Amino acid sequence: MAASNSYFVPGFGISRAVIQNEIRYHCGPDAIVRPYTFQGRDGFLVTTVGPSLTKAQIDDLKLSSREYEEKQSRIADESNVFVNAPIAMNQRLRRSQ
Incomplete structure (x- = not known):
């Protein structure tokens, strides 16, 4: 096993x-990816x-990401969803003792 x-x-x-x-698609069927922070940088x-991702593949991911985000933005606009709208949460007030 490699x-x-x-x-x-x-x-x-x-x-x-x-x-x-x-x-x-880029790295093979056993490839996994997870959010990670390295030296204070998110990634x-x-x-x-x-094989590792090449610069061209990373550029393709960035292009696909831009297209995906634009599509998601259009979907949100069509459904009149305000993404950053405040959402009320049920919170209990603390009682001082």
Whole structure:
């Protein structure tokens, strides 16, 4: 069995939904990806026995992410959903003793 290879991919411009859906296409069927922070930078930890992502593949993920986010934005606009609207939560008040 081949040894697995783990590496960090900076998350700027890459949607979590896109990288999770496309990682197996780029790195093989056993590839997994999860959110990860490395040296204060948010991104993804990719673990695979296949080849690492190339710069061209990362650029493809960024392009797909942009298209995905634009599509999600249009869907939200059509359904009149305000994404950053406050949501009321049921909170109990603390009693002072």
